[in-house]
Amino acid sequence: MHAPPNDIGALIAQVARLPGLGPRSARRAVLHMLRKRALVMEPLARALARVAETARDCRLCGNIGTEDICPICADPRRATGTICVVEDLSDLWAMERGGGYKGRYHVLGGTLSAIEAVGPEDLRIPALVARIEAEEVREVILALNATVEGQTTAHYIADALAPTGVAISALAQGVPMGGELDYLDDGTIAAALSARRRL
């Protein structure tokens, strides 16, 4: 295979393995970078190398930052009495984009799974229990995905935290903003109905 030549072909193969990309989109992306080597490719290479070198898991919450303690845990303006438990970094980012939460986080790194042999100790759950006392936490908000795995994990954590006496809450379930009933699944409509509120 002469075209794309070896180094470029290898690069395309690496890009194609990223989630959400495939051979065609990888070729397009690499081609774009080949055309703008100084403007796009070199800065991206530097940014990747820098993040790969400096990124580390926050010792407290599991968020990824560039220090031993992530910017959220290090921020004195973030309330210490509340911990929002999320499955993954992407969920933490989603919560931050929402912008309404001013407390700390705890990133589990996945959900419990008997099939994939993921147990509590794989998910930073013991670390969460330890934080409840160490940080005098008053409320734990379980912001896990509304999937079977997420809800199973939420129940397990609620049980595990029960002895500590901390208040435990979960995100409300219901109709999403802009949601049209006709396009919602039955489960969402049933949940929104049973959790209906008086106006």
Add this chain to the structure above:
Amino acid sequence: MHAPPNDIGALIAQVARLPGLGPRSARRAVLHMLRKRALVMEPLARALARVAETARDCRLCGNIGTEDICPICADPRRATGTICVVEDLSDLWAMERGGGYKGRYHVLGGTLSAIEAVGPEDLRIPALVARIEAEEVREVILALNATVEGQTTAHYIADALAPTGVAISALAQGVPMGGELDYLDDGTIAAALSARRRL
């Protein structure tokens, strides 16, 4: 904005600007790399840096390789008497994937465009004319896209090469492999009909 933190947020923004990606797919890709920093992120950073540093346009044909002369032009097994003219690197790669072509290429780097002020000298067309004599070329195959711009450029090149007396051909137009007539546009069907061949 605390999450994603600065370096990671900047990286996501850079990835999101690549063609075919957006904020969401960039976040997914970066998240994947953050989880596999040693296995995915560092090798990709190195591959990008290496290609950005070594990639250069072939002095003869405009293909991108890692040497002054690209692997195709440097390959003695590729016939020298035939030049396949393509708009872009991606078209060269597509021709090579097809696998049937054993001659040399000439990458124009775009199409003529009055609106975008792209003239012949912006497209390596003078270099193509020069190659006809220098390399004793007998046939030029115009493998330009079947778009208005591609065909306009093909006609211009055919006119420009007429004085050299070189044989000029173009890719056949017709029904693509696996194509169903019902899903083809009228232009393709008309072209396939007028170019029908006896069995």
